[in-house]
Amino acid sequence: MLKPSRLSRGLRFASQTPPRDTRYARINDADLKNFEKILGKSYVKTEEIDSFNKDWTKWYSGNGACVLLPSTSEEISAILRHCHERRIAVVPQAGNTGLVGGGIPVHDEVILSVRRMNREFDFDPDTGVLSCDVGHVLEELEGKVGEFGYMMPFDLGAKGSCLIGGNLSTCAGGIRLLRYGSLHSHLLGLRVVLPDAKGSLVEFGSELRKDNTSLHAHHLFLGSEGQLGVITGVKMTCVTKPISVQSAMLGVNTFDECRKILRIAKTKLGEILSSFELMDRETIGVLEDNLQFSNVIKTNPRFNILVETSGTNIDHDREKVDNFLEYCLSERLANDGVQAKSAEEHRLMWRLRESATIALTLDGIVFKNDFSLPLHSFYQLTEEVRARVGGAAKRVVCYGHMGDGNSHLNVTSTKENADRVYKMLYPFVYEWVVKHGGSISAEHGIGQLKRPYVNLGKSTEERNLIRSLKTLFDPREILNPYKFL
Numbered sequence: 001m002l003k004p005s006r007l008s009r010g011l012r013f014a015s016q017t018p019p020r021d022t023r024y025a026r027i028n029d030a031d032l033k034n035f036e037k038i039l040g041k042s043y044v045k046t047e048e049i050d051s052f053n054k055d056w057t058k059w060y061s062g063n064g065a066c067v068l069l070p071s072t073s074e075e076i077s078a079i080l081r082h083c084h085e086r087r088i089a090v091v092p093q094a095g096n097t098g099l100v101g102g103g104i105p106v107h108d109e110v111i112l113s114v115r116r117m118n119r120e121f122d123f124d125p126d127t128g129v130l131s132c133d134v135g136h137v138l139e140e141l142e143g144k145v146g147e148f149g150y151m152m153p154f155d156l157g158a159k160g161s162c163l164i165g166g167n168l169s170t171c172a173g174g175i176r177l178l179r180y181g182s183l184h185s186h187l188l189g190l191r192v193v194l195p196d197a198k199g200s201l202v203e204f205g206s207e208l209r210k211d212n213t214s215l216h217a218h219h220l221f222l223g224s225e226g227q228l229g230v231i232t233g234v235k236m237t238c239v240t241k242p243i244s245v246q247s248a249m250l251g252v253n254t255f256d257e258c259r260k261i262l263r264i265a266k267t268k269l270g271e272i273l274s275s276f277e278l279m280d281r282e283t284i285g286v287l288e289d290n291l292q293f294s295n296v297i298k299t300n301p302r303f304n305i306l307v308e309t310s311g312t313n314i315d316h317d318r319e320k321v322d323n324f325l326e327y328c329l330s331e332r333l334a335n336d337g338v339q340a341k342s343a344e345e346h347r348l349m350w351r352l353r354e355s356a357t358i359a360l361t362l363d364g365i366v367f368k369n370d371f372s373l374p375l376h377s378f379y380q381l382t383e384e385v386r387a388r389v390g391g392a393a394k395r396v397v398c399y400g401h402m403g404d405g406n407s408h409l410n411v412t413s414t415k416e417n418a419d420r421v422y423k424m425l426y427p428f429v430y431e432w433v434v435k436h437g438g439s440i441s442a443e444h445g446i447g448q449l450k451r452p453y454v455n456l457g458k459s460t461e462e463r464n465l466i467r468s469l470k471t472l473f474d475p476r477e478i479l480n481p482y483k484f485l
């Protein structure tokens, strides 16, 4: 995976950093010795750990003095037992591709990396159930289940670096959710180590598709961002690999027409529709300027829609996509439409969409967002933000998983203007989203980025209940402190 630019390194908005909580012990030599006893000397790192202390966006950096690299649940249990007894704060970390600063320390928390948790892999081709440790890279799992004719039910641009444990902990979305549903639809069971006095190892759920013998408590850990327990293993369903994958791009004049096209895609492509992604003209601009990519649609449309289908019959699926394109063009909903006729054309279309993130990091300081919005106000926010930040920002771009109502409104600025742009954007955009019935995190999570705004639109009753769940799982509050729970 491409690396982000170094332009924004070290940026941090001081108002968002809570002070160090003095209830937490600072680690000492005796703690390190104990960790070495549990893991062996090589897997307790105190040097060359900068990459574990900085997040992918380079917005956040912590001061974790040590990185622990366990390879079994039992080792994690022994670590958490010790940390509970000494009240040492711990941050679980997987592939460190998160975009909200959730997986790195805020102060001096110990970093517990699950990268070496990649021994178990078991797949049942009859049921499509995958049972594995959480340290597997998503792309590697895709390859392994692919050998059985299956694929993972979700896919993201960070697939080459993110780990399944991180995906579960953020409840990652991505580009297949429209077709296969969220990770909740696929989760069957989890192995979790709790940060309690015993370092309890709990198996939740089972590998059965249907099992109503208990509360489905494992679902609480999806999207819990490492604040309830350390997930060490998963049982989940995979989906059969499509035989035919078709993609097409459309050039569209107005957002209203994009909405109409989505409805038509749902009816005309029906069961084979697997992605419906949006890129506005400004997104294409950043790809052209910073990566020298050219758009597949040559008429520089206001909006670009990328549609993908996944099915079992190439001729049938191509014909369906042809009919869909023809309909959109003849009804003048789209000005332009191209169907990928080769694997290379398909790759070029997806390269545009998946490279938006990296192209933006080359632009300067990036203010990233991942909103869920009702479709009638989906693009209105981008237009309002454009008018609001005016000449202070470099670019205001919108792309995203439109089929899921998930907009990625990104604003870039120079380093000099960053503070000004930040103040123009926040809390304005978050309040706007909540007021319009949306969510301030569709998929990336809260982490450090959105922590001050996590209560927006939430009732006191809900907040109190969730706080008491946190205390139940993590009585001394040692797991990933200073974050949203």
Ligand code: FAD
Pocket (backbone or CB within 6 Å): 056, 091, 092, 093, 094, 095, 096, 097, 098, 099, 102, 103, 104, 114, 134, 155, 156, 157, 158, 161, 162, 163, 164, 165, 166, 167, 168, 169, 170, 171, 172, 173, 174, 175, 225, 226, 227, 229, 230, 231, 232, 357, 358, 443, 444, 480
């Ligand atoms: P990390 O970043 O290491 O951790 C994420 C969070 O999970 C942290 O809070 C951490 O404490 C916690 N955690 C990690 N492992 C465990 C564990 N075993 N037990 C308990 N807690 C744990 N996200 C999307 O949803 N959709 C996208 O389309 C998407 N595209 C992306 C594209 C790019 C180019 C990049 C850089 C990121 C993208 N992301 C996307 C964001 C990111 O990749 C996802 O959030 C991913 O799920 C994070 O996985 P990770 O392994 O890197 O986790």
Ligand code: MLT
Pocket (backbone or CB within 6 Å): 157, 174, 353, 354, 356, 357, 368, 369, 370, 400, 401, 408
């Ligand atoms: C995406 O959909 O490309 C990802 O969520 C990353 C981003 O928001 O840039």
Ligand code: ZN
Pocket (backbone or CB within 6 Å): 173, 174, 400, 401, 408, 443
């Ligand atoms: Zn996304």
